[in-house]
Amino acid sequence: MNRHAITSLFAAVATGGVFGVGIALSGMMNPETVLNFFDVFGTWDPTLAMVMVGALLVTAPGYRVIWRSNAPLFQQRFLLPTNTAVDKPLVFGSALFGIGWGIAGFCPGAALPALGTGRWEPVLFVLAVIAGITLRRVVQSFSHSLIKRPA
Amino acid sequence: MQNQRDLEPNVNTFLELGLHTALIGGALIGLSALLLMLLHGRILGATGILSGLVFVNDREDWSWRAALVLGMVLATVALGLIGGASLPMTVDASPLMIIAGGLLVGVGTSLGSGCTSGHGICGLARMSLRSLIAVLVFMTSAAVTVFVIRHVLGVGQ
Numbered sequence: 001m002n003r004h005a006i007t008s009l010f011a012a013v014a015t016g017g018v019f020g021v022g023i024a025l026s027g028m029m030n031p032e033t034v035l036n037f038f039d040v041f042g043t044w045d046p047t048l049a050m051v052m053v054g055a056l057l058v059t060a061p062g063y064r065v066i067w068r069s070n071a072p073l074f075q076q077r078f079l080l081p082t083n084t085a086v087d088k089p090l091v092f093g094s095a096l097f098g099i100g101w102g103i104a105g106f107c108p109g110a111a112l113p114a115l116g117t118g119r120w121e122p123v124l125f126v127l128a129v130i131a132g133i134t135l136r137r138v139v140q141s142f143s144h145s146l147i148k149r150p151a
Numbered sequence: 152m153q154n155q156r157d158l159e160p161n162v163n164t165f166l167e168l169g170l171h172t173a174l175i176g177g178a179l180i181g182l183s184a185l186l187l188m189l190l191h192g193r194i195l196g197a198t199g200i201l202s203g204l205v206f207v208n209d210r211e212d213w214s215w216r217a218a219l220v221l222g223m224v225l226a227t228v229a230l231g232l233i234g235g236a237s238l239p240m241t242v243d244a245s246p247l248m249i250i251a252g253g254l255l256v257g258v259g260t261s262l263g264s265g266c267t268s269g270h271g272i273c274g275l276a277r278m279s280l281r282s283l284i285a286v287l288v289f290m291t292s293a294a295v296t297v298f299v300i301r302h303v304l305g306v307g308q
Contacts, residue, residue, distance in 0.1 A: 005211075009218045011190045016222020019183035019195065023223070024230050024238050026176025027168045032241035038290075038297035047173045052271060054177020055184070059276035062185040072192030074215075079192050080277070083264070086284050093263025094270075094285040096255050098292025101267075102300065104244050104252025108260065109180075109197035109268035112220055114240070116227030121242045125253045126201070132257015133202050 008074040020113035026051040029114045029122075031105025038102060100132075168239065184273055191215055196269025198260040243306075263289075 027033040027047050036045035071077050101107050106114070106125045114122035184195040204216045230238060244252065260266045263285055265274060270289075274282020300306050 005214075008190070009214060011186070012215045012218035013222035013225070015183050015186040015190065016219040016224075017226045018179055018186060018222075019219075020223040020226025021230065022176045022179030022181075022183060024176070024227055025168065025172045026180060027173055027239075028176070029227075030168075030239050030241060031244065032239075033168075035243075035297055038294040039301060040294055041298060042301055047170060050170050050173040051177035051180065052275075054174040055181035055272045056177075056276055058178050058181030059184050059272060060278075062181065063188060063276050066185060066189050072188065073190050075192040077192060078188070079194075081194060081264070081274075081279075081281075084279070084281055086281055089262045090264065090281060090285055091288055093259045093261070094288035095292045096259030097263055097266060098259070098289035098294075099296045100252040100255025100257075100259055101289065102252075102293040102296025103255065104249050105242065106249075106252070106256075107197070107267045108201055108256065109266060112197055112201065113223040113227045116224035117231060117238055117240065119240055119242075121240070121244075121249055124246060124249050125256075128250045128253020129198070129201065129257040129260075130205050132254040132259075133198070133205070133261045134257075135254070136258045136261040137206070 004074070011074065019109075020116070023110055023113045026054075028107075028110040029117070031121075034107075034110070035102070035105045104128075180268075180272060181276075184268070184276070187219070194269055194273040196265050196273060198257075198266045199269060202261065259289075 023029055028051055033045055033047050036043050037048035039045075066072075067078070097107075104125055106122060108126075108129055111122040111125045111129070115126065187193055187195045200216050200219060203212060204220060207213045227238065242249075256266070260269075263270075265282065265285060267289075270279075270282040270285040275286060
């Protein structure tokens with residue numbers, strides 16, 4: 001591995017570290033804090049909203065500054081999502097995600113750093129998320145092969 | 152009368168979470184998204200990162216994802232060591248609920264192409280209509296779910 005690649009990986013570790021500290025300080029690693037934000041008619045806690053405000057205050061202007069360059073530091077070009085359609089998978093998928101989040105109190109971004117706390121709950125959650133991703137891939141490739149099969 | 156704070160171990164006050172730490176934490180999350188964009192040109196979407204980690208595309212692609220997640224985990228390990236006590240985590244969900252929730256999150260985020268970090272932070276920062284819709288839908292969906300669980304079924308309270 002050349003020096004460029006090693007620097008790139010260290011930079012990624014550092015980036016993950018910043019994210020992890022941010023998640024921990026924000027309280028998003030605590031399902032109780034997260035779920036209380038959604039408990040509009042009960043023990044409401046605005047913390048989640050504050051976290052998003054804090055994040056957006058940084059990313060919204062920051063992205064604009066970064067995109068003045070032609071390319072990122074360690075890749076050939078920026079790899080941004082190109083899909084702009086508001087379609088059924090987006091809406092249905094988001095609805096399912098919300099239900100799962102509301103049941104478990106974890107979302108993937110919060111659970112990944114939480115793996116370092118030694119608690120079993122984030123581990124179980126992440127494994128279940130992986131299972132869910134796998135399930136969706138299996139169903140997707142199965143339905144694709146059905147379409148391709150000659151009549 | 153002794154102040155409640157005097158009775159708590161000192162280490163816990165370092166990680167005393169509140170709205171101020173929420174704002175700072177959020178800003179750090181935002182900063183990490185900027186760093187990933189600046190360095191690797193990508194959206195910081197946790198589900199996509201996890202997915203690419205498990206379902207490997209190529210070695211280089213896997214490496215930066217693994218490094219990122221390693222950093223995330225090292226951060227909480229370090230905070231745990233510095234803070235002494237573990238970071239607060241109150242989980243009312245039973246193991247079955249965690250599994251069910253996780254499965255739904257896994258299916259939902261792959262269908263909907265993103266989660267809170269991908270759509271909620273990065274997508275909104277890009278002013279993506281797709282992400283705005285996604286955020287509105289999953290926030291509403293989560294709120295309805297919590298209402299049903301806590302106030303209709305009376306679970307976990």
